[in-house]
Amino acid sequence: MKILVTGGAGFLGSHLCTELLKQDHEVICLDNFYTGSKQNVSHLLSHPNFELIRHDVTFPIFLEIEGIFNLACPASPKHYQSNPVQTLKTSVHGAINLLGLAKRTGAKILQASTSEVYGDPRISPQIEEYWGNVNPIGIRSCYDEGKRAAETLFMDYYRQHQVDIRIARIFNTYGPRMAIDDGRVVSNFIVQALMGKDITIYGDGNQTRSFCYVSDLVDGLIRLFFNETTIGPINLGNPTPIPIKDLASEILQLTNSTSKIVFEQLPSDDPIMREPNIDKARQILNWEPSIDRQQGLMKTVEYFKNTIIR
Template identity: 60%
Template sequence: MSAILVTGGAGFLGSHLCDRLIERGDDVICVDNFFTGRKQNIQHLIGHPQFELVRHDIVHPLYLECDQIYNLACPASPVAYQYNAIKTIKTSTVGMVNVLGLAKRCRARILHASTSEVYGDPEVHPQTEDYWGHVNPLGPRSCYDEGKRVAESLCMNYHLAHDLEVRLIRIFNTYGPRMDPNDGRVISNFITQALRGEPLTIYGDGSQTRSFCYVDDLIAGMMKLMDNDEHTGPFNIGNPVENSMLELAEKVLAETQSKSELKNLELPADDPKQRCPNIEKARTLLGWEPKVPLETGLKSTVAYYREQLGV
């Protein structure tokens, strides 16, 4: 049994991670400031003898004892991270320093949840971990992109300077139950619009692609990386199967049996045209690859949103 700290533990990914760790027998300390995290995501864990909830913002120092740290604290959807861009940057910089300082004091292994956004609007496809990226440092997404890039640099420098055990994961588009219906990402947008009978908003001509990884697969990859004793990373964790936005819209309409039409809007600034991980490194060194097809994952996600929206 280990004492494991999960920052951002009431969020979409963090709450699923808390579940898996507790199922395994670990003691979990969930830290969240509830900016985007939701109490309903962890309500079923309140009162569990292996679960502790701490309301705290990692921009301020945190003092506790733990064996491992999963750092998932940061708004992840464009709507959320652009709402308060300075706060987003501080979470990935000041907050990262605070969490690394805690790991150093406790001699805890730390896994940092980075993102495919470090690749920006990529000129290399699919993206491999040795690609340095194509990021606009002054654009509307830079608070998140550049914040996450600095966070990776901080992790590696703590690793080199203090021999801290660091693990870096670059998360590609992930979906599933507990994703906030209003978080502004494409799968949540499409499903909620379809269930409400509203037009599905397609930005640009819909030819841009994304790869979608079901949450259970993502959490399995994250835990495999944390529990390996050899590799620091970074590791791409995502699904290498690409879908255009038009293809995704068709799949959502089929699963929801909605009659919604498509509505084209202007493409947002710096929106990547392609986003797809090369996961050979994770396959080879971690023995991980996704197992849940998009159609299967959409079925459980749609069921969750039907319950949430009451439709």
């Protein structure tokens, strides 16, 4: 297939582009480089089936394609809160433009949604049928509500125009090519540990997250995209939660760091627990993560060691 990957030069998008090329698809990588990087796809530039386009999805684009993975949106709080209006536009206008493209070309389109649609959940683990607990006027709302609105648009294009959609709800993902300064907890802790700086935990560290290694997540996205029995939404993530303070301790051990753990105030609307129920992914996609956390963290530490030294 000829497949468009928006946000394709980002952390997750670049791994997706690489895997799609391995599976002999033609890939058009589209990115405005707000948080993505040309360096992430530099190893693909000479590939005969790869094309890179600089473009912002808030503006229409006209291409002839057969499939779309819509990953365009900053995913870390640091970046999406720095320009909240543009974040919301990226989710909403971007969805409208890409769904219009899919409608015109007859392409299949997958929306990379997020566990943030569940907000600060009152149930755990989170199932796809849970409607969430989201503050519509908080500092995270530009991302949370933007992704919720995008899911609404996808479902309405499916019902009204019979567009062939898929919706993936992605939980915390980590691995090589995460940006050093993206503000996400795994990259923050590893970089702080390797540089001998204090490891900063916001809140008391008892809040939980579930971390999925990037290759597992990409596998889940591709399985959902090509599955013909479901449109989703489907949770994709690691179902094993860990308290943030325990993650910090693990990373200190893996890096042999002498950094100290310090605690600061928890930001507004930061969820206390994040844990996916992946029963649907197991049953429908025959998918579950295969890389355990220690193995994935070791690979990620090695990446950051080489990045910081370089």
